[in-house]
Amino acid sequence: xxxxxxxxxxxxxxxxxxxxxxxxxxxxxxxxxxxxxxxxxxxxxxxxxxxxxxxxxxxxxxxxxxxxxxxxxxxxxxxxxxxxxxxxxxxxxxxxxxxxxxxxxxxxxxxxxxxxxxxxxxxxxxxxxxxxxxxxxxxxxxxxxxxxxxxxxxxxxxxxxxxxxxxxxxxxxxxxxxxxxxxxxxxxxxxxxxxxxxxxxxxxxxxxxxxxxxxxxxxxxxxxxxxxxxxxxxxxxxxxxxxxxxxxxxxxxxxxxxxxxxxxxxxxxxxxxxxxxxxxxxxxxxxxxxxxxxxxxxxxxxxxxxxxxxxxxxxxxxxxxxxxxxxxxxxxxxxxxxxxxxxxxxxxxxxxxxxxxxxxxxxxxxxxxxxxxxxxxxxxxxxxxxxxxxxxxxxxxxxxxxxxxxxxxxxxxxxxxxxxxxxxxxxxxxxxxxxxxxxxxxxxxxxxxxxxxxxxxxxxxxxxxxxxxxxxxxxxxxxxxxxxxxxxxxxxxxxxxxxxxxxxxxxxxxxxxxxxxxxxxxxxxxxxxxxxxxxxxxxxxxxxxxxxxxxxxxxxxxxxxxxxxxxxxxxxxxxxxxxxxxxxxxxxxxxxxxxxxxxxxxxxxxxxxxxxxxxxxxxxxxxxxxxxxxxxxxxxxxxxxxxxxxxxxxxxxxxxxxxxxxxxxxxxxxxxxxxxxxxxxxxxxxxxxxxxxxxxxxxxxxxxxxxxxxxxxxxxxxxxxxxxxxxxxxxxx
Ligand SMILES: Nc1nc2c(ncn2[C@@H]2O[C@H](COP(=O)(O)OP(=O)(O)OP(=O)(O)O)[C@@H](O)[C@H]2O)c(=O)[nH]1
Ligand SMILES: [Mg+2]
Numbered sequence: 001x002x003x004x005x006x007x008x009x010x011x012x013x014x015x016x017x018x019x020x021x022x023x024x025x026x027x028x029x030x031x032x033x034x035x036x037x038x039x040x041x042x043x044x045x046x047x048x049x050x051x052x053x054x055x056x057x058x059x060x061x062x063x064x065x066x067x068x069x070x071x072x073x074x075x076x077x078x079x080x081x082x083x084x085x086x087x088x089x090x091x092x093x094x095x096x097x098x099x100x101x102x103x104x105x106x107x108x109x110x111x112x113x114x115x116x117x118x119x120x121x122x123x124x125x126x127x128x129x130x131x132x133x134x135x136x137x138x139x140x141x142x143x144x145x146x147x148x149x150x151x152x153x154x155x156x157x158x159x160x161x162x163x164x165x166x167x168x169x170x171x172x173x174x175x176x177x178x179x180x181x182x183x184x185x186x187x188x189x190x191x192x193x194x195x196x197x198x199x200x201x202x203x204x205x206x207x208x209x210x211x212x213x214x215x216x217x218x219x220x221x222x223x224x225x226x227x228x229x230x231x232x233x234x235x236x237x238x239x240x241x242x243x244x245x246x247x248x249x250x251x252x253x254x255x256x257x258x259x260x261x262x263x264x265x266x267x268x269x270x271x272x273x274x275x276x277x278x279x280x281x282x283x284x285x286x287x288x289x290x291x292x293x294x295x296x297x298x299x300x301x302x303x304x305x306x307x308x309x310x311x312x313x314x315x316x317x318x319x320x321x322x323x324x325x326x327x328x329x330x331x332x333x334x335x336x337x338x339x340x341x342x343x344x345x346x347x348x349x350x351x352x353x354x355x356x357x358x359x360x361x362x363x364x365x366x367x368x369x370x371x372x373x374x375x376x377x378x379x380x381x382x383x384x385x386x387x388x389x390x391x392x393x394x395x396x397x398x399x400x401x402x403x404x405x406x407x408x409x410x411x412x413x414x415x416x417x418x419x420x421x422x423x424x425x426x427x428x429x430x431x432x433x434x435x436x437x438x439x440x441x442x443x444x445x446x447x448x449x450x451x452x453x454x455x456x457x458x459x460x461x462x463x464x465x466x467x468x469x470x471x472x473x474x475x476x477x478x479x480x481x482x483x484x485x486x487x488x489x490x491x492x493x494x495x496x497x498x499x500x501x502x503x504x505x506x507x508x509x510x511x512x513x514x515x516x517x518x519x520x521x522x523x524x525x526x527x528x529x530x531x532x533x534x535x536x537x538x539x540x541x542x543x544x545x546x547x548x549x550x551x552x553x554x555x556x557x558x559x560x561x562x563x564x565x566x567x568x569x570x571x572x573x574x575x576x577x578x579x580x581x582x583x584x585x586x587x588x589x590x591x592x593x594x595x596x597x598x599x600x601x602x603x604x605x606x607x608x609x610x611x612x613x614x615x616x617x618x619x620x621x622x623x624x625x626x627x628x629x630x631x632x633x634x635x636x637x638x639x640x641x642x643x644x645x646x647x648x649x650x651x652x653x654x655x656x657x658x659x660x661x662x663x664x665x666x667x668x669x670x671x672x673x674x675x676x677x678x679x680x681x682x683x684x685x686x687x688x689x690x691x692x693x694x695x696x697x698x699x700x701x702x703x704x705x706x707x708x709x710x711x712x713x714x715x716x717x718x719x720x721x722x723x724x725x726x727x728x729x730x731x732x733x
Contacts, residue, residue, distance in 0.1 A: 025075040025191055026108050027066065029142075030100050030132060031116030032125050033057075033082025034512050036144035036174065039521075040116060041079035043174045048524045050420075053512045054388040055082060056409050056427040059092040061099055068184045075187070078110065081426075084124075086131045091426035101135060112138045112187045119149035119156055119171070120513070123275050130267040133167070133198040136224055138190040141169040142183055148513065153282040161278035166196035175518065197224070200270035202262050205255060206230075209248040213241075231263055290513045294389065303393050310381075311481070316474040318373045319454075325369040330653050333362030352549055355642040360545025363638035363654055364537050364631050367451040371533050372526050374447055378416060379525040383517035387412055392511065401489050402496035404433040411437065411488070414444035415481075416529070418691045422698055432502035436495045438698060439708060442691055443488035445481045445683060447529070448630040452682045453477050455634055456675035459658040476679070484683045487715065536629070544632050548625055548639050551599035557592060594618075594640065613681065613717070614674040614724040616663050627687045673732045677724040685716035 029037045033055030042049055045064030050057055058081045065074040080099055081092035088097040102109025115132055117125040132139055143156060158169040168186040172179035201207060213226035229236045229245050236242050252259035287295075297303055337358045344350040381387050391408035398407060406428045414421030421441045428434040445453075457473040464472040496502070594600045595617075602624055603617035610620050622636040634654065641657035661669040686692070686709045695705040 022073055024065075024073040025068070025111045025187070026078065027075045027112045027114060027187055028078040028080060028099055028110035029114050029116055030080055030096065030128065031082060032084055032118060032121070032128060035082060035116045035118040035121075035125060037082065037116045038062075038079055039174050039518075040142060040144065040172060041077060042524075043177065044180065045077055048528055049079060050525070050528075051518075051521050052382045052387075053385045053515055054382065054391070054409060055512070056092065056406070056424060058082065059095075059423050059426045061095055061104075066184075068188055072188075078107075083128065085128055086135075089429040093427075095426075100132065100137075110137060111191045112140060114183070114187065115139055115141045115167075117141050117143050117169075118145045119143045120145045120152060120154060122154070122156065122279055123271055126271045126274065127267060129165070130198055130200065130270060133165070133196075134224060134227070136197050138193065139167045140183065140186045140190050141165065141167055142179075143169055143171040144174070146171045146173055147175075148515070152288070155280040155282070157278050157280070161274065164199070164274040164277045166199055175520075198270075200266045202266055203256075206252060206259070206262055209252060213244055213248060227263070231260060288513075290385075290511075293514055294511070297386070297389050298392050303389070307390055307393055308478075310386075311478050312470070312474055314377045314381075315477045316471055318370055318377070319471065319473055322369040322373050326366050329366050329368065330362075333358060333366070334653070336362070348553070351553065352546070356545050356549025356639060357542065359638040359642045360548065360635035361537050361542050363635045364451060364541050365534070366654075367454065367631075367634075368530065368533060370450055370454060371447055372530055374450060375416070375526045375529040376522065379522040380517050383515065383521055385512045385514045388512050397489065398492075401493035403436065403489070403492045404428050404430065407433065407437040407492075411441060411444055414441040414446060417446045417448070418442045418444065418688065419694050422691070422694050425698070430502055432496075432500040435699065435704065436492050436500045438695060439495060439704070440488035440492050442686055442688065442708070442712065443484040443491070443684065445484050446630075446688075447533075448688070449480075449682050451631050451634045452626075453480055453679055455637075455654060455658065456679050458655045459670065460672040460675045476676075480679055480683050483680065483719075487684060487719075491711075491715075536631070540629055541631060541635055544625060544628055545635050545639060548599060548621075548632075548636055551602075552594055552597045552621070552639060554597060557589070557596055599640075612725065613720040614671075614677045616669050618661070618669065619674075619678070623681075626682075627685075628689050630682060630687050633682070671733050673724060673727040676727065677720045680723045681716045681720040683716075684712060684719050686712035 029041055031037050034053065034057070038049050038051045038058050041047070041062070041064065042051065044066045047062070047064045049062050058079060060081070062079040064077050064079070066077040067074045078099060080096040083093040083096045086097050086100070088094045098104050099107060100110065100113060113132055113135075115129045117129065129139075129141065141161070143158065146156075149156065156169075156171070158171055161169045168190065170179050170183045170186050172183060202210070210223060210226050210230065213230060214222040229241065230248060235245055249259070256262070297306060337354045340358065341350060341354050344353070381390075391405075391412065394408055395405050399405060407425070409427070410421045410424035412421075413424050418441045421444065422438050425434045425437045425441070428437060453476070457476055461472045461476060466472060466475070595604070599621045600617065603620035606620045606624065607615075607617040610623065615623065618637075618640050621640055622633045625636045626633040637658065638654050641654070641661060658670050659668075663669045692705045692709065695708060696702060699705070
């Protein structure tokens with residue numbers, strides 16, 4: 001074990017105020033999952049890390065600065081994943097433990113640890129505190145959820161608590177900024193004092209053995225080390241200590257076969273004593289509000305029904321509320337395109353700006369209102385605690401196929417985006433369970449699919465209702481989400497029985513209490529997601545739009561040569577088609593130009609493969625580009641239909657262009673069945689390079705991401721094939 005832990009080397013102002021530059025303090029926030037660490041971190045640093053009412057939200061170390069006092073450099077404040085004890089098993093817990101214990105190479109061990117303790121869950125939270133105290137770092141306790149504790153008539157006497165713990169305890173109410181100054185002061189004081197250490201003692205015999213292992217001086221540093229070595233799973237490496245420790249263990253086991261449980265029991269005993277001194281609970285017996293609500297929401301039959309109704313309501317609301325702002329943005333981009341078009345001379349530059357950039361980026365930006373609304377609802381469902389109930393409802397189903405219960409939260413995050421979802425699998429201890437979850441996370445319909453679903457529904461299913469109030473669009477979207485979920489469960493079933501066989505441990509899913517959602521948290525989540533979306537539109541989508549426009553515009557067709565008659569022959573011609581076809585109208589020149597462009601050739605190259613799915617070569621172009629990022633389907637179709645018809649289509653909206661698009665034989669390119677087939681393809685295909693990169697990073701190999709691309713694409717193809725061909729057999733077109 002590293003010895004850096006034991007060498008406090010603080011340079012605080014009191015050391016040498018006049019000359020030495022003052023090193024900023026490093027302060028780490030440690031505590032149980034869902035105790036409110038990130039909420040506190042955000043308030044102290046002004047940053048906006050993700051907060052949510054369920055355990056396991058933070059899975060990385062995050063850093064910010066915290067202005068402790070005006071005359072001092074701000075402290076480095078570190079937010080950590082939650083952990084129940086320092087005996088960390090999963091990756092996120094290991095990250096937290098390594099920071100706390102100073103095992104991260106470039107990061108000094110924290111000068112002060114702020115133990116974040118949920119006042120409503122006092123005794124359980126205190127277990128970690130006992131372990132932190134054992135580490136001998138200066139420690140301050142921040143009591144959170146004081147407002148909730150008060151409501152439940154739990155009173156904590158912070159003076160008595162501080163006395164019992166041997167460390168300052170500060171109640172904080174983040175929403176009202178109460179307790180921040182006191183916390184800063186306590187941290188500064190703690191950094192200058194030496195830590196008191198843990199207050200509990202073992203049995204007489206064990207204490208004697210410890211004293212013997214400590215050697216002559218018996219300092220507290222040596223005692224901690226001896227304690228760790230005596231009760232660790234492995235023996236110390238140093239030969240002398242190894243023998244001594246082994247013999248001590250033998251002696252202890254003779255007098256008490258369960259000798260190794262002693263520290264655990266001693267800690268619990270001590271916690272009980274501390275709680276007896278500091279906590280007064282006047283909680284009335286009987287069910288709490290949370291328990292009463294849960295009786296209904298997690299009911300075997302009513303629970304799932306409510307979940308479905310909630311999902312439907314969310315989608316329906318997203319659609320109806322978003323439609324007006326979306327129309328406005330759409331018209332705005334239409335006007336912008338017209339204005340730019342009128343301003344510039346006809347030519348390549350005008351085409352690039354109007355058909356490439358404005359059509360491409362604008363086509364995607366139109367969906368901003370929907371993204372905002374989606375995250376508004378996700379944030380509300382998360383922050384109230386309802387999402388954890390949804391996890392509970394799905395748990396039986398997931399356990400049935402051998403998925404770890406902890407897989408649910410990562411899968412849930414994947415509905416926003418697979419990237420944070422895959423990162424969140426760090427909470428799963430077993431590597432095989434973790435891999436299985438990573439492999440299915442991209443099936444969850446992420447927000448990038450929403451524009452695709454919306455376009456398809458807007459073109460063919462909008463405004464249709466059943467029973468007079470249920471919109472078909474909302475039903476279809478829910479069906480797409482459910483399709484992703486059920487395919488994921490099926491794939492997990494197969495994976496867990498073949499390449500990722502491993503027993504699934506029982507789940508201890510911790511139900512957070514219901515809380516009134518925090519408006520600020522919700523706004524922050526919407527804002528950060530909207531920023532991400534706009535950034536993507538301004539970078540990835542912009543770049544792809546320009547490339548696509550170029551690929552759809554070059555090689556330029558030699559106007560004099562006229563349009564080509566034969567596609568296959570044209571494809572082999574470098575530029576310009578052979579003459580000899582019947583001359584056609586002006587609009588078709590544009591169409592012909594597109595056909596012969598690089599993009600057109602690529603689309604026609606894959607057309608035979610995608611024809612059985614109902615797609616033509618123009619959709620093929622969009623399909624190819626969407627493998628970089630799903631939303632590009634929308635921007636690519638905008639560009640293609642703009643370039644393809646010279647930008648003078650009857651309707652300027654993409655929905656109109658999709659409805660009007662024709663196949664080469666003049667039949668409508670899109671039908672409701674084609675749209676459905678496209679949606680099914682997008683539910684299942686692995687079309688996101690960022691996800692591939694994250695899977696590569698998290699699994700540390702290329703094997704898994706490549707496997708993921710392959711099997712998901714095959715599944716998507718098969719499902720889309722069945723949808724289209726099956727639909728035709730049933731008589732749909
Ligand atoms: N009522 C109340 N709610 C709080 C308080 N502090 C945090 N919360 C809520 O508690 C929930 C959990 O907060 P987080 O800050 O994400 O908890 P965390 O400790 O970072 O959790 P992990 O990252 O999962 O370890 C969120 O819903 C917060 O809005 C508080 O003082 N009072
Ligand atoms: Mg957190």
